[in-house]
Amino acid sequence: MLKIYQPAEAKQTILKRKPIDDYEIPESMQQNMLKLFGENLTPDQAVARIIKEVRSEGDQALRKWTQVLDGTALDRFRLTNEEIQAAKKSISDEMKLALQLSIERVQAFHQRQPLSSWISNDLGGTVGQMIRPIRRVGLYIPAGTAPLPSSVIMSAVPAQVAGVQEIIIVAPPDRKTGKISPLIAATAALLGIHEMYAIGGAQAIAALAFGTESIRAVDKIFGPGNLFVMLAKKQVYGSVGIDNLAGPTETMVIADEFAKPAWVAADLLAQAEHDLLASAILLTPSLELAKQVDEEIQLQAQKLSRTAMINSSLLNRGGAVITKNIEEAVTLANDYGAEHLCLAVQQPWQLVEKITCAGGIFIGENSFEVLGDYVAGPSHVMPTSGSARFASPTNVWDFIKIISLIGLDDQTVSQIAPAAATIAKAEGLDAHASAAEIRL
16 A cells, blocks of 8 residues: 655655646546536636626625535625534534643743844844734635534634634535534634634635625635635635645654554555645655555554555555655655654654644654644644645744834934935936935
């Protein structure tokens, strides 16, 4: 089940990424596009059509596309207070305790993130920066194959720590009930969030970006989703802020000969069960370990409910890469920039300083990635598709704005205005130069 690769081969296969809008569309999806839209549109074209209609027709377009794409006819989108309270009552005490533990740990982690305005008089007069939270944000919570209450916590808590006052949640409606999953609604309620809408897909992103009769537009959109959600975020960016364009989820495990094969296998399986495009990759100099991990994967997979998805994910997007040594494994990991990088080696802290590109580093076999998904503390919303080269996990800074302060005194103005005029003249901006010189 776990293919074995040499590094050169892996670079051309499982370590080679595609842009988000360059994934091959299965024939079944192409046929479905023809059925839904009446013509063979690309996903990008389909998303553009949905956004245009939502922008011009508002709620009417939301109802249309929710009916067409989700098979649900809705009279209203927002959950009532009664529905939210019923959702809270529907979850077990055990689940409530688990969610509260997650909330507390994620809050504690993000409250330690430095966040402060500052003012200085060292540059003549007063200069500085003011930190202000974004006013209104929208969180997209996916619910394709299963509801994800953890995604509510991992996005909403950093926003609350940053001081965001208006947090709204959108999530696809259940085909049977037409409502948001009670688990998602209950989690949001535990966080004190009560503005929730049963709307998903590209139409939800369009509603968040431009507003409709029922939904006020937000200032920034957060949250992962399928290909259509990501393409929608890409198309509305500029009219509204977005966090990132998340690709398929990915885990990379660097393991030496001392790693426990059963544990490594369990971690790879946990990643592969996400979806068909999930990547679960092992880097190790030990061919014997790779073979033992493969044996464990086959044994453990038999007991799991998503075996078909796991098999497909590992076959097409996963594998084991046999490196010359751990140093080569680290080089490959830095080049790849995995969302989750797990160090299943005897001395993991010796590798940490050598890692330059990853969404999150899981240090040692006890710090496994699943804990990061739920209760470790950092947000599990991490950069994917190699964006760890320039992006960070969702954190408090994503939910704030920095406003510069400039309050210079007369002496400083007289000293620096000539330089401003000189540069302005070089740029051919005479009015700029004049505005500086008139004060001298």
